[in-house]
Amino acid sequence: MIQETYDKARVVNFSDAVFSIVMTLLILEVGVPSIATLNKLSFGAVLANRIPDFIGLVVSFLVSALYWIGHIKLMKFVSVVTGKLLWINIFFLLTIVLLPFSTAMYVNGFDYPGPFMFYCINLAVIGAFNLIMTRYVYYSENKKTGFIRVLYRWYRARAINVLIIWVLAALCTLVFPMFARMIFVFLFVVQFLIDRRFKKKMTLVE
Template identity: 40%
Template structure:
C-alpha cells in the first residue's frame, strides 16, 4: 500500500536538514566581546577564534561534499521505497550531529579525542552513504544502465570518504597537525577516480561509434 513515496518531498526534506546543519555551524563562532577587543584589538580577538573558523570552514566544505554526493545519488532514484527512506533518515541523523561535533572539535582544537569524535561523526555519515549507494544500485536496476566500472566506482567513491577520515584518526596519533588536514585526500582520490571513469566512458563511446560506422 505504501511501497513508493514522493521523490520531491524526500529530496526537499533532505536538503532542508543539510541546509540547517550547515547553517548552524557558524553559530558556535561568537562575536568577540568589547573586553576582548579592547584587550587584544579586533584582529587579535579574531585570531583567538581561528580554531573555530578552521572548524567551520572544514565542516562547511565536508558537509557540502556530502550534500553534493546525496544530490547526485538522488538523480539516480526514480522512486523511494521504505528501505531507501530509512537509510536516508539515518544518514540525516548523523548530518544533524555535525554542528555539535564541529563545536566540540573547534573548542578543543588540540585535543585528539575531540578530533576523533568529529571524524567518527563523518565516518558514520560516510558509511551510511555507502549503504545508501548500494541500496540505490540494487533497487533502481542501475546495473542495466551503467557499466561495471561505473558501478564499482560509484561504490568506491562513497567508500573513500569514511576510509580517509579513519586514516585521519590514525595519522593524528603520529602527527596531529597532518591528521587534521589529511581530509584533502578526498578531493585527490575522487578527482583521479572521476577522471579515469570519464576517460573510460569516452573511450567506450568512441569504440561504439567506430563499430557502428
Template identity: 35%
Template sequence: MNKNRLENFSDGVFAIAVTLLILNVKTPETKDLKNVQLNQVLYNAIPHMLTFIFSFLVIGVFWVAHHRIFSFVKVLDSHILWLNIVYLLFVAITPLSSAILSEYPFLPTAILFYTSTLLVIAIMHLVLLEYILRNKYLKHEALTRDVYKAAQRTAVVGPLCYTIAAAASWINAYISFFFIIGAMVFYIFFSGKGIVEEKMITTARKEAQ
C-alpha cells in the same frame, strides 16, 4: 513518497547543518575593545573560522554525493527512506562535532568524534549506493554495474581516509588533518569526472524530456 519531497527534506537538513556551523564562531561581547584587543580576539577565532570553512566544504561534498546518489533513483521504498534518515542524522550531528573540534583541535577525543561522524556519513553513502543497485525496481537504468563500480571506487576514498584520520588522532593531530583534508580535496577536484558524471547528465536529460 514522492522523490521530490525526500530531496527537499534532505536539502533542508543540509541547509540547517551548514547554517549552524557559523554559530561556533563567536563575536566579542565587550564593545569597548581597542584595536590590539580586537586583533587578539580575531587571532583566537582562527581555529573556529578554519573549522567552519572546512566543515562547510565537507557538508557541501556530502550534499553533492547525496544529489548524485538520488539522481539514479526512480522510485522510493520505506527502506531507502530510513537509510536516508540515518545518513541525514549524522549530517545533523556534524555541527556539534565541528564545534568540539574548533574548541579542542589537538585533543584526540575531539578529532576522533569529528572523524567518526564523517566516517559514518561516508559509509552510509556506500550503503545507499549498494541498496539502490541491488533493488532494480528503485534504480534508474543509467545505474549500470560499470557506473556502480566507478562510483564505488570514488566512494571508498572517504571511509579509508577518515579511518586513518581517526586512528592517527592518538598519534599526531596533523596526520589526522592531512587525511581529512585529503579526502575533501579529492572529492572536490577529482570525483566529478568520468562515467558517473556522464551518466548523471544523461539521466537528467532523459527526465527533463
C-alpha cells in the same frame, strides 16, 4: 505483498532542507567577540584566536557540500523510494545533523585528541551510510534509471575515499595529531584523481 513507496520529491526536499540547516548552523560555532574583547585585544589577535573555529567551519562546510552534491546525483537515479531506502536516508541525515555538534567539540577542544577523533568518527559514519545508500540504489534500481556499473563504481569509489580518509585521521590522532588534522586535504586530492579516472571511462562508454 505490495511494497509501500514514498513521494520522491518530498524525500529530496526534506533532505535538502536538512543539509541547508546543518550548513548554516556551522557558522554559529564561530564565536562573535564581545565589545570588551575588542577593547582588550587587537582585531588581528581576535581573528587569530578563532582560527580553529574557521578551520572547523571550512572543513565541515565543504565536506557537507560534497555529501549534498553526492546526494543530489544519487537521488537522480532513484525511481521509487522504498521504505528501506527511506530509513537509510533518515539515518544518513541523522549523522549529518550531528555534524555541527561534532564540529563544535572539535574546535573547542582543538588541542585535544578526543574531540577530533569524535569528529572524524562522525564523518566516517556519514561516509558509511552514504556507501550503504549508493549500493542499495544501484542494486534496487537494477540499471533501470541509467545507473550503470561504471557510474556505480565511480560513486562507490568516492564514498570509500571519504570513509578511509576519516578513519585514517581518527587512527592517526593519538600518534600523529598534527598530521591527522591535515589529512583531510587528501580527501579532495584523491577525489580529483578518482573523478579524472572515471570521467575517462565514461567517455569510452559513451
